[in-house]
Amino acid sequence: MILDSFETRPTRFHDVSQDKWGSWIWQQQNRLRTPEDFDGVVNLSEPEVRAFIDASNMFKVAVTPHYAALMGQQPSCPIRQQSLPQVGELEVWPFELEDPLAEEQFMPVEGLTHRYPDRALLYVTHNCPVYCRHCTRKRKVANPATTSSNPQLDSALAYIADHDEIRDVIVSGGDPLSLSNARLATLLRRLREIDHLDVIRIGTRNPVTLPQRIDDELAQILAEHAPIYVHTHFNHPREVTTQSVTALQRMVSAGCVLGNQMVLMRGVNDDVETVLELNRLLLRHGCRPYYMLQCDMAQGITHFRTPIQTGLDIVAGLRGRIGGLGIPDFVVDLPGGGGKIELTPDYLVEERPHEAGRELRFRNYAGKEYTLVDVVR
Ligand code: SF4
Incomplete structure (x- = not known):
């Protein structure tokens, strides 16, 4: 309900x-x-x-x-x-990292991470309506001293404009919807003016923690710059409220393309039934489950971390119970700036030589086995 x-x-x-x-x-x-x-x-x-x-x-x-x-x-x-x-936040583990994804290391100008050639991550604020205990950016989130100043934002935008290999910008933070509508509108306009950008994304947990923020005025701004790709951050079906559904509907009507990034957490959502219920609710309201993220090696969040096998078991358990649209990529963001890798369950049971190449035996979601001839020339 x-x-x-x-x-x-x-x-x-x-x-x-x-x-x-x-x-x-x-x-x-x-x-x-x-x-x-x-x-x-x-x-x-x-x-x-x-x-x-x-x-x-x-x-x-x-x-x-x-x-x-x-x-x-x-x-x-x-x-x-x-x-x-x-x-659990007070427990210190030797492998925990202050900046697990090495975002500062790949920062050519203050407030912008450029790790993959075609993408840039732009930090516009470090405020959020709710400070999530599992936040990977605890080192700066909630600290007003680290919020982007106007000159910092200017130089980040100039960097993007000067690098035509960047085709995709993710506006992040903190929560970018903590900016005023006026600042947000200006930012989106300036990004849209950069001709080589194909994709503008916003990563936000406001639809979960402060869904009232997505009001008609904000929806209008998003519509003026459509399509904006919005990454929401729902982690549990209980977070999909009447107010959140209204927020999702407003964004869909404003031409936004919605995808959810769920963080997998021990005791919160580390079982198939919870993820299935969440993903069904999200799909019903126009938000596609995009990533299921393994918790990072950030300081103070180890108590949330699950074994990798848990994520693999959830993906395998979803298969057959919900269409592909409802099955997110299970992703690990490698520490030290290695970037994201996708992990998938192993469905291969056996491999044998075959005159056309090889014969592969797979097990499907229901545990039944099937043989496929893989033509290798
Ligand atoms: S909304 Fe995002 S950036 Fe803000 S505290 Fe939560 S996880 Fe961290």
Whole structure:
């Protein structure tokens, strides 16, 4: 069942009108940041309180009332795990990296990573409505001192304009929809003016954590620069709310092409049924499951990491139960800037020589075996 966050709003917000609840500005201004703010929302467990005190110094806490309204009363609730500090964040592992994807190393100008020849990643802000505990960019997200200044953005855009091998720009952050509409409109206009760009993408978790942000005015801006490819970040079916569905519909109507990047996390979404339910909901509302990302080797998120085999088992379990549109690529972003690789289940059972090349025996999603002659000339 799809939740409506206004209907499930905690007692703390019972007096809030539907109009206020629907205002993204009100949602931003009333974010929950301290343990006391959660009175009348959830009863924090003792480990959550301890983690709040110790871990929030390392990475800020902010939760929109909308997202808080999705929390269950158990600490194992997937919404709580993703937004409330966890004791696992305090555990330090020697292999963890501050910048797991070496984004700073491939930064020719401040605020822009150019790793693959044809793509560039542009960081426009380090603010987000909710600070996700699994964030891979904890080193700078939530730190206002690292937000792009106008000259920094100018030089990043000049770099893109000077490099005609760049055909695809991903506007990222933080959450780019934390920018004002005016700044966003200017940014999209300036990107559209660069003739060699084929693709403009925006990576945002606002449809999940602050869906009210996708209002008519923003939809109009997106429509003016269509098609904008929007990567959403839904991790659990509980996050697909009435408000999120409205946000997705507005973006689809504005000509956006939607794809979801789910992060695979222990205890949050590391089973076939959860991913299947999420992906069915997303497809129903025009958002294609695009990536299922293995959690990076970032500091303070090891407690979320799952064995690689878990991701492979989920992909194999989805096959046969949902069409290919609902099966995301299971991707590992290699540490040190190696880039993304896609991992797939191994369906090959046996290989034998054949007069035309080789004979391959495969096992399908249902466990049945079939032989295919692979013609090799
Ligand atoms: S919205 Fe994205 S950038 Fe912001 S905290 Fe969450 S994962 Fe990190």
